[in-house]
Amino acid sequence: MTHTRVCYDCGARTTAPAARCDCGEPLWLDTDPGTFDWDDVSDEPGMWRYESLLPVSRPAGLSAAAGGTPMVSDASIDAVAGTNVHLKLEGEHPTGSFKDRGSALGIAAVARGLAGDVSAVGTVSHGNMAMSTAAFAAAADLPCLVLVPDDIPPERLDVIDQFDPTSVTVAGDYGRLYEQTLERGPDHGIVFLNSDVPLRVEGQKTTALEICEAFAPDTPDALVMPVSSGGHASGAWKALRELSEAGAIDRIPALYFVQAAACSPIADAFEADADEVTRVVGGETIAYSIANPDPPSGTRALRAARETGGAVVAVDDDAIRTAQRALAVDAGITVEPSSATALAGIQQLVERGDIDSDDHVTAVLTGTGLKEASASGTRSPSTDHVELANLEDYLTGFTSTDD
Amino acid sequence: MTHTRVCYDCGARTTAPAARCDCGEPLWLDTDPGTFDWDDVSDEPGMWRYESLLPVSRPAGLSAAAGGTPMVSDASIDAVAGTNVHLKLEGEHPTGSFKDRGSALGIAAVARGLAGDVSAVGTVSHGNMAMSTAAFAAAADLPCLVLVPDDIPPERLDVIDQFDPTSVTVAGDYGRLYEQTLERGPDHGIVFLNSDVPLRVEGQKTTALEICEAFAPDTPDALVMPVSSGGHASGAWKALRELSEAGAIDRIPALYFVQAAACSPIADAFEADADEVTRVVGGETIAYSIANPDPPSGTRALRAARETGGAVVAVDDDAIRTAQRALAVDAGITVEPSSATALAGIQQLVERGDIDSDDHVTAVLTGTGLKEASASGTRSPSTDHVELANLEDYLTGFTSTDD
Numbered sequence: 001m002t003h004t005r006v007c008y009d010c011g012a013r014t015t016a017p018a019a020r021c022d023c024g025e026p027l028w029l030d031t032d033p034g035t036f037d038w039d040d041v042s043d044e045p046g047m048w049r050y051e052s053l054l055p056v057s058r059p060a061g062l063s064a065a066a067g068g069t070p071m072v073s074d075a076s077i078d079a080v081a082g083t084n085v086h087l088k089l090e091g092e093h094p095t096g097s098f099k100d101r102g103s104a105l106g107i108a109a110v111a112r113g114l115a116g117d118v119s120a121v122g123t124v125s126h127g128n129m130a131m132s133t134a135a136f137a138a139a140a141d142l143p144c145l146v147l148v149p150d151d152i153p154p155e156r157l158d159v160i161d162q163f164d165p166t167s168v169t170v171a172g173d174y175g176r177l178y179e180q181t182l183e184r185g186p187d188h189g190i191v192f193l194n195s196d197v198p199l200r201v202e203g204q205k206t207t208a209l210e211i212c213e214a215f216a217p218d219t220p221d222a223l224v225m226p227v228s229s230g231g232h233a234s235g236a237w238k239a240l241r242e243l244s245e246a247g248a249i250d251r252i253p254a255l256y257f258v259q260a261a262a263c264s265p266i267a268d269a270f271e272a273d274a275d276e277v278t279r280v281v282g283g284e285t286i287a288y289s290i291a292n293p294d295p296p297s298g299t300r301a302l303r304a305a306r307e308t309g310g311a312v313v314a315v316d317d318d319a320i321r322t323a324q325r326a327l328a329v330d331a332g333i334t335v336e337p338s339s340a341t342a343l344a345g346i347q348q349l350v351e352r353g354d355i356d357s358d359d360h361v362t363a364v365l366t367g368t369g370l371k372e373a374s375a376s377g378t379r380s381p382s383t384d385h386v387e388l389a390n391l392e393d394y395l396t397g398f399t400s401t402d403d
Numbered sequence: 404m405t406h407t408r409v410c411y412d413c414g415a416r417t418t419a420p421a422a423r424c425d426c427g428e429p430l431w432l433d434t435d436p437g438t439f440d441w442d443d444v445s446d447e448p449g450m451w452r453y454e455s456l457l458p459v460s461r462p463a464g465l466s467a468a469a470g471g472t473p474m475v476s477d478a479s480i481d482a483v484a485g486t487n488v489h490l491k492l493e494g495e496h497p498t499g500s501f502k503d504r505g506s507a508l509g510i511a512a513v514a515r516g517l518a519g520d521v522s523a524v525g526t527v528s529h530g531n532m533a534m535s536t537a538a539f540a541a542a543a544d545l546p547c548l549v550l551v552p553d554d555i556p557p558e559r560l561d562v563i564d565q566f567d568p569t570s571v572t573v574a575g576d577y578g579r580l581y582e583q584t585l586e587r588g589p590d591h592g593i594v595f596l597n598s599d600v601p602l603r604v605e606g607q608k609t610t611a612l613e614i615c616e617a618f619a620p621d622t623p624d625a626l627v628m629p630v631s632s633g634g635h636a637s638g639a640w641k642a643l644r645e646l647s648e649a650g651a652i653d654r655i656p657a658l659y660f661v662q663a664a665a666c667s668p669i670a671d672a673f674e675a676d677a678d679e680v681t682r683v684v685g686g687e688t689i690a691y692s693i694a695n696p697d698p699p700s701g702t703r704a705l706r707a708a709r710e711t712g713g714a715v716v717a718v719d720d721d722a723i724r725t726a727q728r729a730l731a732v733d734a735g736i737t738v739e740p741s742s743a744t745a746l747a748g749i750q751q752l753v754e755r756g757d758i759d760s761d762d763h764v765t766a767v768l769t770g771t772g773l774k775e776a777s778a779s780g781t782r783s784p785s786t787d788h789v790e791l792a793n794l795e796d797y798l799t800g801f802t803s804t805d806d
Binding site: 045046060061062064065068070071072073074075076089091092093094095096119120134135136137138139140141145150159162163164166167168169170171172173176177180181184185188189190325328329330331332333334368369370371384385386387388389391392394395396398399 | 448449463464465467468471473474475476477478479492494495496497498499522523537538539540541542543544548553562565566567569570571572573574575576579580583584587588591592593728731732733734735736737771772773774787788789790791792794795797798799801802
């Protein structure tokens with residue numbers, strides 16, 4: 001049995017296990033929140049506490065570790081941001097990023113036959129999603145095909161390969177590869193869990209569900225998150241729509257999405273008041289994992305920001321670096337540069353008045369910095385050196401300076 | 404106000420903020436579990452749900468993200484191990500290891516003045532503990548002094564330095580440095596939160612508390628964990644003693660500790676039926692983060708294993724590598740080599756009959772593999788390459804081979 005899918009844009013429905021509507025826009029699973037209430041959350045671990053809002057119940061194994069990430073606040077970060085910031089630590093996942101939610105759900109659905117007759121899963125990615133899909137496929141004993149761009153750094157491929165997928169470097173346009181796998185995969189019995197497909201987006205809903213539950217019976221004023229393909233953004237929007245429809249939240253928080261200035265097609269479209277996101281020629285940015293010049297769910301994310309009263313903004317690498325360092329030095333939190341865009345975005349939104357100083361906003365810190373901390377450029381320049389015999393002198397000097 | 408401290412060995416008490424008893428053995432905080440029951444856990448996040456068993460309540464900020472790690476099981480791992488294994492994923496912490504529990508509690512206690520008049524925290528470490536202490540000190544706005552060995556790889560120092568501690572490379576014997584900082588730190592207003600000090604061990608209790616709560620009202624048969632300094636081992640033992648004293652568990656699970664064969668002073672002492680652990684000359688091992696030739700709480704860990712009916716075993720690098728790969732390929736879990744010793748140890752304990760096939764044992768996977776996955780040596784040797792124009796042919800070949 002497959003689920004009916006629905007187009008957020010034209011409203012068309014299909015029972016085919018497709019990722020795209022005939023109109024070209026991405027599909028959602030057509031799910032009904034019914035009379036969901038916060039009392040309906042279950043005792044299942046992590047994201048599975050919302051099983052009544054999900055199309056599949058929890059399978060055994062690693063999926064129990066998806067979701068359930070902490071949310072913390074830090075007075076120094078509030079001061080830096082100029083508002084009340086709640087930091088959602090999505091890095092605390094088995095493979096270190098929010099992608100595990102979508103992988104867990106997508107692979108559970110495939111393993112239960114909800115995506116039809118399937119012999120393998122796959123994905124097109126150069127980083128977090130590839131690692132996440134490979135890990136959850138390994139846990140579910142499903143063959144996994146990971147298609148990566150030709151120029152992937154070898155160390156990043158090593159990280160993916162530890163879970164023993166079939167990894168393939170592909171020469172050619174990355175955007176076309178992404179769409180071709182969605183079109184051609186089903187005929188070969190492969191479900192490509194690319195970043196904005198219905199099954200992955202359905203798992204990505206749970207980030208927003210957890211955030212809203214943490215504020216219940218209140219509702220946060222805004223969610224601020226990095227945006228790349230638009231898959232996570234679509235998941236957040238779908239979650240908020242379902243919670244509102246069920247009456248579990250009394251208003252819909254604003255969705256703000258943040259891009260790197262060097263590659264910001266969705267922010268550009270928002271700024272230009274355009275109806276659609278169009279492909280750009282992207283430049284280099286330290287936030288490489290969100291630098292998507294042709295986001296497949298870009299227009300859907302644009303709509304999510306507009307319809308919730310949010311916005312899409314772009315931040316430059318200096319702002320990203322400053323935010324990344326503030327998270328580490330002020331709050332003790334290590335994130336990848338793309339995740340630091342959330343804090344940089346909040347700063348910009350407060351400065352221009354979109355977010356008020358007494359608002360409560362959640363910054364979704366999408367991925368840990370542990371994978372690349374040594375390459376983060378945040379290192380302080382000097383390290384002292386002492387001989388053990390001189391330790392006492394050093395300690396004396398240390399506290400008299402630091403006091 | 405400081406807490407009274409008590410020697411597990413000779414029973415002496417002191418109100419001084421010392422790490423060592425006059426008899427030379429490490430001290431514990433003298434805490435009283437009272438009538439603790441599982442119904443007494445609070446709604447606080449993570450490890451702070453056990454606040455009635457902890458000497459300090461939760462501070463603001465990052466500490467809310469310490470503890471609360473998932474526990475998962477995987478049928479393939481059970482088959483590999485020959486028993487029922489519950490995998491405790493301690494890598495899902497802000498800095499990727501179990502050390503965050505002890506850092507969170509230790510720094511909270513220092514910030515609240517429970518360790519006397521203190522102007523800074525410090526630690527002696529070459530890896531996980533240094534990173535963890537630096538992160539939690541940054542979050543608490545406390546100056547932090549990190550003393551690392553002279554030969555630390557630069558990339559590991561970069562990871563620590565992102566939180567902006569004062570990091571110092573020290574030339575000289577590591578074991579002497581460890582003890583000298585404990586002796587001399589207080590006179591300089593620096594609390595060294597080294598791995599087996601009372602305040603860190605008190606936070607490390609919470610690993611075992613979470614494990615036992617997950618099994619309640621039953622009790623797991625055994626906890627299996629890597630051992631290095633003996634700090635985490637001591638924390639687990641203290642937790643089990645307190646739970647038993649309060650009547651929250653009806654029997655004490657066996658504590659099994661695992662070392663790398665190349666550097667196994669505690670396993671050697673256990674095997675030799677010795678009363679004390681003595682320093683060894685350690686060899687090279689991939690599990691470098693637990694290769695401590697002179698563990699400061701070695702004798703305490705030895706006693707913990709004996710008094711709970713457990714054991715201390717050693718596993719060689721081949722067994723560690725095999726276990727690490729099984730966790731990744733079968734269960735989708737990436738761990739550092741030292742953490743994989745827990746699974747390798749279970750395999751050995753099942754083979755020799757210490758653990759039965761119908762037992763329920765928890766493997767404490769102490770740290771994520773994300774920090775060093777590219778250096779893990781677990782990579783599969785071959786990566787395919789295709790041109791986008793040939794994708795269709797590749798997909799056809801992929802599923803016909805994999806079916």
